[in-house]
Structure formats: structure tokens, C-alpha cells
Amino acid sequence: MTPTTSMPTFSIVMPAYNSEETIGPAIESVLRQTRADFELIIVDDGSTDGTASRVQPYLRDKRIRLISQSNLGPAAARNMALAHAGGAYVSLLDSDDLWLPRYLETMDATLDANPTAAVAYTSNAWILDDATGRIKRARRVKAVSPRHPVDSTPPQEFFRALLERGNFVFVGVTIHSGVLDGVGNFREELRGPEDYEMWLRVAARGYGFVRCRAKLAVYREKPGQLSSDTRRMLRAAEHVYRIVAAEYDIQDDLRQLARQRMQEQARLLSTLDSRQSRRVPRLLRRPYSVLSRMRNFYTRPPREIREAFPNLTRPDFELETLHRRVDELTRTDRK
Numbered sequence: 001m002t003p004t005t006s007m008p009t010f011s012i013v014m015p016a017y018n019s020e021e022t023i024g025p026a027i028e029s030v031l032r033q034t035r036a037d038f039e040l041i042i043v044d045d046g047s048t049d050g051t052a053s054r055v056q057p058y059l060r061d062k063r064i065r066l067i068s069q070s071n072l073g074p075a076a077a078r079n080m081a082l083a084h085a086g087g088a089y090v091s092l093l094d095s096d097d098l099w100l101p102r103y104l105e106t107m108d109a110t111l112d113a114n115p116t117a118a119v120a121y122t123s124n125a126w127i128l129d130d131a132t133g134r135i136k137r138a139r140r141v142k143a144v145s146p147r148h149p150v151d152s153t154p155p156q157e158f159f160r161a162l163l164e165r166g167n168f169v170f171v172g173v174t175i176h177s178g179v180l181d182g183v184g185n186f187r188e189e190l191r192g193p194e195d196y197e198m199w200l201r202v203a204a205r206g207y208g209f210v211r212c213r214a215k216l217a218v219y220r221e222k223p224g225q226l227s228s229d230t231r232r233m234l235r236a237a238e239h240v241y242r243i244v245a246a247e248y249d250i251q252d253d254l255r256q257l258a259r260q261r262m263q264e265q266a267r268l269l270s271t272l273d274s275r276q277s278r279r280v281p282r283l284l285r286r287p288y289s290v291l292s293r294m295r296n297f298y299t300r301p302p303r304e305i306r307e308a309f310p311n312l313t314r315p316d317f318e319l320e321t322l323h324r325r326v327d328e329l330t331r332t333d334r335k
Helices: 023-031 051-060 074-083 103-113 155-165 177-183 194-204 230-247 252-278 287-297 303-308 319-334
Strands: 010-016 038-045 064-069 089-092 117-122 124-129 134-140 173-176 208-212 217-221
Touching: 010 023, 010 074, 023 038, 023 051, 038 051, 038 074, 051 064, 064 074, 074 194, 089 103, 089 177, 103 117, 103 173, 103 208, 117 194, 155 194, 155 208, 155 252, 173 177, 173 194, 177 194, 194 208, 194 230, 230 252
Parallel strands: 010 038, 010 089, 038 064, 117 208, 124 217
Antiparallel strands: 089 173, 117 173, 124 134
16 A cells, blocks of 8 residues: 555554564554555563564654653553554554454444444454464454444443453454543553553543454464463452542442452452362363364464465464463463
8 A cells, every 4th residue: 555645544553562573463464454544653662672673674664653662561652652643543553463454444434334433343353372373263252232233332331331241342442532632541550451441431431332343353362461360460450440439430330330340359369379279270180172172272264364464374283282282271270
């Protein structure tokens, strides 16, 4: 696509920390979009690897900018990018995830078709297992199923669903930039669920959401990412619900629901260690059934993935790799 010179429609926000191995494909997925009217703002959040060097060749494209800061966390990096954003929409893309080529085009069409919505999001995505280079079958996140048409779901109902079910606003979010001007920045003290708190805040302020059912993104699962740390995520979620209960201007029943959710996270934290110490890991009890399930869990990369990212996946997947993955999961279970 030919780069545009006018004000961009989309400001793409990409925080990056030690992402030298994944940021190149993430940027390439942006450059392959069927819409060229975007700017890509990358914030290097104090990386200690070659992240900045990997970005440098792409800076020849005037739509791409690189900002460097000390390590302050993903929320601070997103806020830095937002401070430099000029598009009508803000689209969020992490430096290890990917978009299918029609992502921006589809988000624009979805928001145009749903004028009461301020946020468009996907509820599922293709999953790339970084350890094996294989695409897993699409994972369906707990998606809200409103009684009303999606474009007329009352924001309060959506807010309640977010509180009850957790963050089902999955990878692939585009939002009207004016909404962020009105609700404020991402909370920088939250590392992990800062996006969840943002969507709760946006819904609590009365803005509408619309779900796009198409799988438009590839979510990369890899060892050591924040979402794999159960204790950390439970503590962070408890913090989010505490913020909602203490600070949000919401009805009393919703405030009580936030307190209940906060207490649930605390109970889960308190029982996590004792529960794990008492049980024999399932992976040790039924290793062969686990292997069978894992074989079924992997699939041939779908056509759209093969066409968009021909070098992303590995076609071979040996039994030895399955055993190695089971061993890794077993060690994690023991901790």
C-alpha cells in the first residue's frame, strides 16, 4: 500500500520491552494492512536487548515512529504513545502479537456500522504457541452474549458482564481517540490488567462496545509472559476490583459486585498454595491422555495465516516436542 501523507485515521500503539525476536513480525503485520492511513507509534520501554535495533530499518517509513523511555511498564509505554497519537482511532497491538491484513479495515467498518459504539474488539483469535511454532485452534474467550443486538447493548449491562466474567475484550481493540481523552490514561500502577481496568472505566462512563466475531489477530503464547503468572494476575485483578469499588461512580449493586469479585480473588490467592501442595499434578497421573489432547489441540495453520505470515509457523511437530512440552507444564504445576 502507498503511505498516506494526511492525518492518519488510525494511531497504532505498540509498547515494547525486550521484544527483539517478535517485534519485526508485529510491525510487518501492520505494514500488510489493507488500510494505509495509519501511524505506528512504538515505545521502547527500557529494553536491554536489540529491540530498538530491530525497529530502526522500519523507520524509513514515515508512518512509523520510535520513542524510547526508561522501563516504566506497559501502561506507561501506552500512555507515552497516546501522548503522540493524532489519529481518529487508537488501535492497540502488543509487540509480540499480529494482525491479519484486514484488521484495520474491519474495525473501521464495524464501528461505522455501529454508531453507538465507541470501542470495537475481537472475542477470539488464533493462538501461536511460541515454543513449538504451531497455531492452536481458536480460543474463545468468555464473550458477552447480550439479549439485545450488539450495537444496542446498554453500557451498564456490558459493564456488569465485564465485572462478572473477567476481561473478555481480547487482543485486537480499536477505540475512538476522543474516548481516551475523556476517561484518562491507562493506570500505570497496574502491570498486566491495565487494559481490563480501562475497559471497565470506559463502560462505566457510558460508552458502547461492539464485538467483531471475525478472527483478525494472532496471540502469541510464550513462557514467562505476565498472563502465565497466576498469583500475579490474581493480585492484579484484586487491585482492579478494589479500584472499581472505591473510585467508580456506579450503582450500589455494581459496587457490591466489585467487592465480591475482589473477595473472590483474595480467596483464590489464599488457597492456591495449599491446593497445589495437596494434589498430584494431573499431567503426572494421565500423561498419555494429555499427549493425546495436545495433539488434537494443534491444527494445520489456517489459509489466512499461511498467506499472511508464510514464515511464521513450523509444519513439523514431533512427538518428542510434545513430551518436552508436557515436562515443562509438569514443572510449572509443581511450583
